[in-house]
Amino acid sequence: MHDKSVAQLIAGLRAKQFTSVELSRCFLDRIAALDPGYNSFITVDETAVLAAAAAADERIAAGEAATLTGIPIAHKDIFCTNGIRTSCGSRMLDNFVPPYDATLIDKFNREGAVILGKTNMDEFAMGSSSESSYYGPVRNPWDSSLVPGGSSGGSAAAVAALLAPAATGTDTGGSIRQPAAFCGITGIKPTYGRVSRLGMVAFASSLDQAGPMAHSAEDCALLLNSMAGYDPLDSTSSELPAEDYTARLGDSLQGLRIGLPKEYFGEGLQAGTARRIEQALKEFEAQGATLVEVSLPHSHLTIPTYYVIAPAEASTNLSRFDGVRYGHRCSDPIDLHDLYTRTREEGFGAEVKRRILIGTYALSAGYYDAYYKKAQQVRRLIKQDFTACFEQVDVIAGPTTPGPAFALGAKSDDPVAMYLEDIYTLAVNLAGLPGMSIPAGFVDGKPVGLQLIGRHFGESQLLNVAHRYQLATDWHLQRPAGAIGGAA
Amino acid sequence: MQWETVIGLEVHLQLATRSKIFSGSATTFGAEPNTQASAVDLAMPGMLPVLNALAVRYAVMFGLGIGADIGRRSVFDRKNYFYPDLPKGYQISQFEAPIVGRGSFEIQLEDGTTRAIGITRAHLEEDAGKSLHEDFHGQTGIDLNRAGTPLLEIVSEPDLRSAAEAVAYLKALHSLVTYLGISDGNMAEGSMRCDINISLRPPGSDTLGTRAEIKNVNSFRFVEKAIRHEFERQAEILEDGGKIVQETRLYDADLDETRPMRSKEVANDYRYFPEPDLLPVVIDEAYIESVRADLPELPTEKRHRFVEQYGLGHYDANVLADSRELAAYFEAVVAACGDAKIAANWVQVELLGQLNRGELSLNDCPVSAPALGGLIKRILDNSISGKIAKQVFEAMWQGAGSADEIIAARGLQQVSDTGELEGMVDAVIAANANQVAQYLAADEDRRKKLVGFFVGQVMKLSKGQANPQMVNDLLAKKLV
Numbered sequence: 001m002h003d004k005s006v007a008q009l010i011a012g013l014r015a016k017q018f019t020s021v022e023l024s025r026c027f028l029d030r031i032a033a034l035d036p037g038y039n040s041f042i043t044v045d046e047t048a049v050l051a052a053a054a055a056a057d058e059r060i061a062a063g064e065a066a067t068l069t070g071i072p073i074a075h076k077d078i079f080c081t082n083g084i085r086t087s088c089g090s091r092m093l094d095n096f097v098p099p100y101d102a103t104l105i106d107k108f109n110r111e112g113a114v115i116l117g118k119t120n121m122d123e124f125a126m127g128s129s130s131e132s133s134y135y136g137p138v139r140n141p142w143d144s145s146l147v148p149g150g151s152s153g154g155s156a157a158a159v160a161a162l163l164a165p166a167a168t169g170t171d172t173g174g175s176i177r178q179p180a181a182f183c184g185i186t187g188i189k190p191t192y193g194r195v196s197r198l199g200m201v202a203f204a205s206s207l208d209q210a211g212p213m214a215h216s217a218e219d220c221a222l223l224l225n226s227m228a229g230y231d232p233l234d235s236t237s238s239e240l241p242a243e244d245y246t247a248r249l250g251d252s253l254q255g256l257r258i259g260l261p262k263e264y265f266g267e268g269l270q271a272g273t274a275r276r277i278e279q280a281l282k283e284f285e286a287q288g289a290t291l292v293e294v295s296l297p298h299s300h301l302t303i304p305t306y307y308v309i310a311p312a313e314a315s316t317n318l319s320r321f322d323g324v325r326y327g328h329r330c331s332d333p334i335d336l337h338d339l340y341t342r343t344r345e346e347g348f349g350a351e352v353k354r355r356i357l358i359g360t361y362a363l364s365a366g367y368y369d370a371y372y373k374k375a376q377q378v379r380r381l382i383k384q385d386f387t388a389c390f391e392q393v394d395v396i397a398g399p400t401t402p403g404p405a406f407a408l409g410a411k412s413d414d415p416v417a418m419y420l421e422d423i424y425t426l427a428v429n430l431a432g433l434p435g436m437s438i439p440a441g442f443v444d445g446k447p448v449g450l451q452l453i454g455r456h457f458g459e460s461q462l463l464n465v466a467h468r469y470q471l472a473t474d475w476h477l478q479r480p481a482g483a484i485g486g487a488a
Numbered sequence: 489m490q491w492e493t494v495i496g497l498e499v500h501l502q503l504a505t506r507s508k509i510f511s512g513s514a515t516t517f518g519a520e521p522n523t524q525a526s527a528v529d530l531a532m533p534g535m536l537p538v539l540n541a542l543a544v545r546y547a548v549m550f551g552l553g554i555g556a557d558i559g560r561r562s563v564f565d566r567k568n569y570f571y572p573d574l575p576k577g578y579q580i581s582q583f584e585a586p587i588v589g590r591g592s593f594e595i596q597l598e599d600g601t602t603r604a605i606g607i608t609r610a611h612l613e614e615d616a617g618k619s620l621h622e623d624f625h626g627q628t629g630i631d632l633n634r635a636g637t638p639l640l641e642i643v644s645e646p647d648l649r650s651a652a653e654a655v656a657y658l659k660a661l662h663s664l665v666t667y668l669g670i671s672d673g674n675m676a677e678g679s680m681r682c683d684i685n686i687s688l689r690p691p692g693s694d695t696l697g698t699r700a701e702i703k704n705v706n707s708f709r710f711v712e713k714a715i716r717h718e719f720e721r722q723a724e725i726l727e728d729g730g731k732i733v734q735e736t737r738l739y740d741a742d743l744d745e746t747r748p749m750r751s752k753e754v755a756n757d758y759r760y761f762p763e764p765d766l767l768p769v770v771i772d773e774a775y776i777e778s779v780r781a782d783l784p785e786l787p788t789e790k791r792h793r794f795v796e797q798y799g800l801g802h803y804d805a806n807v808l809a810d811s812r813e814l815a816a817y818f819e820a821v822v823a824a825c826g827d828a829k830i831a832a833n834w835v836q837v838e839l840l841g842q843l844n845r846g847e848l849s850l851n852d853c854p855v856s857a858p859a860l861g862g863l864i865k866r867i868l869d870n871s872i873s874g875k876i877a878k879q880v881f882e883a884m885w886q887g888a889g890s891a892d893e894i895i896a897a898r899g900l901q902q903v904s905d906t907g908e909l910e911g912m913v914d915a916v917i918a919a920n921a922n923q924v925a926q927y928l929a930a931d932e933d934r935r936k937k938l939v940g941f942f943v944g945q946v947m948k949l950s951k952g953q954a955n956p957q958m959v960n961d962l963l964a965k966k967l968v
Contacts, residue, residue: 080534093533100527102534199534205764234536235766313764316568319577320531324630336628340570363568363759372761 001026002162003479006071006219009165013060013070020060020070024053024114027072031117031163037144037482040157042077042135043085044117052114059112068226069112074164076155077118078125079105079210080199084115088201089123089133089151092321092328092347102199103231104168104210111226116164119154123349124318125175125203127151128421131412132351139408140182141480142446146405149179149421155213156183161483166214166223170200172207173306174400174425177437180213181400181449184439186466186476187213188220191457192432193238195224196231202317204310205236207429216476217438217466221245224459240457248460249467254288256465259393263299264424270403272443277399280440280450283472284397284465292393296385299427301378303419306426308362308375314352315359321347354415383431390455395465399424400437400449424451434459438466439475447478491688491723494696495654495715496608496646498683499661500639501671502615503546509614509638510537510580517677521620521631529636531575536765539564543638544769546670547587547612548779550640553668553786554607556591561770564612564763572630573617581641583760586611587769588640594788595660596806598652605657606645613639634678640670646685646696651715655708658682659810663787667812681706684714687732688722697722698732702746705739714739718746790815798828807836813850817857824861827868834864838881855884863891870955876900904955906962909946912954913962916945927967939963 001023004012012018028046035041049072056070080086080098082105087093101109108115122132130138130153138153140146141161148157152169156179159167169176171189180187188211195210202208212223228242260281265274281291323329323343330342348356362371389396401421411418428435433453440450450469454462470476508515511528528535551558565583588610594602617635619628642661648654662680665671672679687699702718705711717739722732737746785793787809794805794815808818814835821831839860843853863880866872872880872895883894895901903909917924920942927938939960946959 080532086533088533096533098532098534100532197534198536201533202765233538235538236536236764312761316566316578316759316761319568319570320533320575322570322572322577324572325530325575326532336572360759363761365757365759368759368761 002030002165004165005215006068006166006222009071010067010222014065020053020056020072020114021050023070024049024072024116027116027164034161034482035158035163038139038141038148038157038161038163039136040120040138040148040154040161040163041074041117042087042089042120042133042154045084048084049114049116056112056114066111067222068108070114071166072114072116072164073108073223074116074119074155074158074167075105076121076152076167076169078121078170078201079168080201081105081115081118084118086118086201087134088125089121089135090347090349090352091134093201094134094328096327098199100199103196103233104227105199107226107229113226119152119158119167121154122151122175123352124201124314125151125170125172125208126314126351126355128174128178128418129406129408129411130154130157130179131408132349134349137408140405141483142184142405144482145407146446147182147408149182149401149405151175151179152187152213153179153182156180156185156187159183159185159213159215160480162479166212166219168210168223168227169213170203170208170210171425171429172203172209172310173429174422176211176213177400177425177435177449177451178421180437181451182405182447184442184447184475184478184480185213186216186220186436186438186470187211188217188224188436188459188462189428189434190224190228190459191238191434192429193236194242194434194457194459195227196229196234196237198231198234202313204313205317206313207310209429216470217436217463218246218249218470220436221249221463221467224463228459238457243460245460245463248464251464251468252288253284253465253468256284256289256395257292257393258284258289259292259294259389259396261294261296261299261389261396261398263296264398268402268420268423269399270443273399273401273403273448276441276443276448277397277450280469280473281397283469287468287472294389294392294396296382296389296427298378298381298385302382302427302430303423305375305378305382306422306430307358307419308371309379309430311355311359312362312372312375313359315356315363318348318352318356323347351415379430382427386427386431386433386453394455395458395461396453398451400451401425404443404446404448428453432456434462436462436466438469439478441475442478489723489727490691491719491726492691492693493649493651493715493719494646494687494689494699495648495650496685497644497648497654497657498685499642499644499658500615500681500683501642501665502679503543503638503640504669504671505540505542505546505638507540508636509540509543509612511636513636515637517674519633521629521633523633525617525632525635529575529632531577537580537763539766539769540638543612544587544771545779546638546668547610547640548771548776549668549670549783550610550642550665551588551591552776552780552783553664554588554591554593556607556610557589558771558776559585559587559589559769560772561585561768562587562611563768564766565760566763568759571616571619572628573619573632573635575617575632575635579614579616580763580766581613582611585768587771593660593664595653595656596791596802597656600802603647603653605647608643608645610640610642613641615639646687651712651719654684654715655712658708658711660787663810667784667787669784675707678706682711684711684718686715686718686722688719688726698734700732700734700746701736702739703736703749710739710741713741713744714746717744721746784812798822798832800828800832804832804836808832811850817850817853820857821861821864824858825864825868827864830864830867831861834860838878842885854887855881859884859890866891866895870902870904870957871895872900872902873952873956876902876952900953902955903950903953904958906958909954909958909962912946912949913942913959913966916942916949917966920945924967939967942967
């Protein structure tokens with residue numbers, strides 16, 4: 001049952017082919033057996049998993065099941081879970097057990113879904129390789145010498161290795177899409193404001209967005225149905241009613257206009273990846289879509305803009321980790337200054353410190369206008385680029401990343417090379433648009449991701465386009481060799 | 489040497505909302521430490537602020553109360569600094585786009601003149617918690633009950649020229665905000681805290697001197713003392729040829745001095761930037777009009793109306809319009825008795841006198857406005873004299889009943905029966921033959937003085953209850 005889609009598992013539970021306890025047990029066993037090789041989970045509470053599964057089985061037996069009742073879901077360790085440690089991949093929160101659930105967790109709990117565990121991630125979601133975690137790096141199930149991408153690398157690896165049928169992630173600059181691409185799974189970052197941020201540890205508030213990661217667009221749609229919606233406790237969440245994201249999955253692509261930003265196919269894109277993307281685009285054409293070259297003229301400003309705004313917001317979002325109320329506190333501080341400096345010196349890793357420094361600098365008196373304010377102005381231009389494109393096309397398509405997964409350690413000492421990984425994904429966050437990554441083949445056995453970008457609140461259309469592609473292809477059904485073995 | 493003092497005030501006003509500005513926690517004063525601090529107030533990971541709509545409404549009420557421009561699109565910003573009683577490591581405030589823009593309002597000075605004082609801006613922000621340095625054996629306790637209490641920071645122009653003006657400004661501000669009902673104005677509980685910017689310059693100069701800022705002064709009296717002290721300190725430096733250092737100082741009420749705050753306590757780069765967790769506050773005309781429609785009559789308007797409608801002097805109007813409750817009480821007394829001038833006198837002298845002696849607030853007053861009006865009515869219809877009325881009022885204060893009940897029970901009704909009075913007048917004339925002879929021999933001027941003796945005797949005989957006017961009339965008739 002570990003290789004079934006969420007849709008199949010729902011059907012199996014309903015048909016009493018297996019129970020949620022059996023299903024959860026299966027994944028727990030697989031995690032115990034296989035995850036030492038991937039390190040995709042930080043915390044798995046077996047007792048709580050089985051208790052939740054048993055409760056779900058009762059609910060199913062009583063005929064009161066909701067869509068996801070009994071489905072085990074792995075959650076990125078950035079979502080606060082009542083009574084379960086929420087570390088955000090950081091020593092700073094190694095001892096932090098929230099007394100509350102994130103809205104997203106609460107919604108899954110109400111559905112009767114089972115929290116399978118908390119997945120590994122780049123510390124405070126800052127990274128593109130899941131190597132910066134306090135709990136050690138995550139390994140790519142397709143080749144354990146490769147990174148799984150990041151920051152939601154634990155969620156991506158867990159799904160790819162069939163340790164969880166589906167997972168949640170967060171995406172501030174590509175952190176759902178890039179690991180989905182590297183691990184050969186499907187992930188969607190919804191429109192900013194579509195999923196509540198309450199209880200999600202903040203990285204960059206104006207960019208952060210949670211979304212599902214699974215094997216298929218259909219599974220993502222099923223999860224998104226439970227996640228999306230207005231939350232009065234998140235002022236930036238949208239009051240626009242959420243949709244049934246499965247409703248339009250089967251719509252025809254006849255007449256669909258797909259924009260190909262020329263900036264996403266130029267220098268920097270690796271040849272193998274380019275070929276896979278071009279091949280995927282042919283499939284859309286075959287289904288009646290037309291391909292239109294478009295331009296996002298401010299693309300070259302995306303990385304500098306993002307790396308001012310995101311660290312600026314992060315630098316102040318992370319100020320609350322001061323050793324006073326919760327989380328890590330240095331031992332025997334001699335005074336307040338010592339408490340702050342040693343707590344933060346010990347609690348944060350190198351990449352987090354780097355971004356706090358960059359952000360603090362960008363917001364400082366005398367630099368604010370040149371950096372933060374200017375970046376916000378460019379952000380508006382980047383948004384306008386997309387608005388202009390969407391006057392010509394319905395969705396935008398291109399590569400998720402310049403190339404497939406790279407080797408562990410290959411970019412750890414070169415932050416700029418690491419930042420370039422996100423060159424095609426960052427703009428989507430800056431513009432607040434929905435974006436997704438779907439498997440589109442392999443280069444030397446490494447998965448390639450196709451990125452689809454939609455209009456604001458155009459999740460249904462994106463999922464429809466992805467689903468139609470997945471009906472015609474089987475890239476999303478490929479499994480890494482290591483995942484096929486092990487406990488079934 | 490002569491110096492002109494230039495003062496601008498920043499007042500932090502706690503708004504009287506029941507819950508905090510960005511969370512649902514209660515704002516009640518004096519609760520056990522940290523019992524009114526939610527996950528949001530504690531800045532737990534993932535927690536987000538949600539703006540309290542009533543705090544916005546109160547800020548707009550204030551803006552309309554001082555005739556200010558209301559920010560149609562005001563923006564919250566983060567003000568970043570580390571301190572243990574600031575859980576997020578930043579305070580959510582408003583920097584570039586405040587909710588209330590430029591306005592002004594009128595203050596009354598002791599000599600009866602009025603001045604318009606400019607308000608530069610007022611913005612919404614959250615209060616910090618409290619650091620408790622005592623009782624923790626060298627450690628510091630943190631109480632976050634106050635963290636997130638809504639504040640309106642009201643910044644004045646440097647329009648004030650003396651300690652007395654500064655105090656008059658604060659009193660007028662206090663009166664305005666309590667009229668509006670947007671703050672309890674309780675200074676002892678920190679509902680109104682004040683930072684003072686003060687500089688000196690030669691009279692007639694139109695450039696500003698270097699200023700010092702005195703932080704967190706929280707009573708009218710301390711404001712006055714801090715300004716006087718700071719004036720002397722700066723004048724002494726300037727007269728010795730020195731220069732004022734622009735710095736933040738602390739007023740120590742125990743030592744009655746200001747001293748510089750330690751440099752550690754003064755952060756210099758707050759790295760303000762727009763708060764990404766909150767949307768801009770957009771206020772439209774319809775909202776402003778709905779707030780305006782609900783505004784009460786404000787102190788200045790009320791003062792002017794009291795002068796025009798009731799013919800009161802400026803001083804009386806000022807005292808009576810000082811608080812909304814007192815003004816309402818006064819108007820209820822007028823409504824009951826029909827004479828504003830006597831009502832004004834009774835409220836200011838007898839009522840406020842009793843309240844002050846008993847250290848009572850108007851809410852605790854044992855004599856209702858209609859009851860006081862009932863007493864004044866008895867003066868007006870000559871049932872009792874003013875002197876007897878004071879006795880009756882005293883009895884009413886003690887809870888002896890209404891004016892009429894007390895007058896009846898104690899037989900204090902003024903004697904206005906001609907026959908009865910005539911008998912008393914005759915008796916006094918008969919018993920004081922010498923004085924009668926003197927009176928009759930005297931000229932007109934002296935008679936006016938001497939007649940008082942006879943009136944006094946009749947009053948004595950009547951135990952104060954004789955109608956003085958009628959006694960006068962009878963004496964004039966009989967002493968011939």
